[in-house]
Amino acid sequence: MPLFCKQCNERRLPIFQETEKKTFWHCEKCGNFVDAEDMIIREVTEAEKNEMDAKLKEFEKKTESLPGESLSRRKGVN
Numbered sequence: 832m833p834l835f836c837k838q839c840n841e842r843r844l845p846i847f848q849e850t851e852k853k854t855f856w857h858c859e860k861c862g863n864f865v866d867a868e869d870m871i872i873r874e875v876t877e878a879e880k881n882e883m884d885a886k887l888k889e890f891e892k893k894t895e896s897l898p899g900e901s902l903s904r905r906k907g908v909n
């Protein structure tokens with residue numbers, strides 16, 4: 832599996848493509864997709880890039896808003 836990019840050695844992420852009904856491997860650094868045989872399919876489009884950025888930001892927002900204080904409960908001394 833093309834887990835690592837041949838060009839820059841960055842880790843690739845598997846992203847399912849709705850249009851092709853296949854999973855391609857995405858390199859964020861190079862901005863392209865390869866298939867399971869490590870053949871470059873195409874470049875990442877501007878729309879896809881924006882979508883991935885939006886998803887990442889949303890995820891970061893969610894993890895930031897998690898209440899960390901509620902985890903440390905005080906114990907009463909009786």
Ligand SMILES: [Zn+2]
Nearest residue numbers: 836839858861
């Ligand atoms: Zn790369």
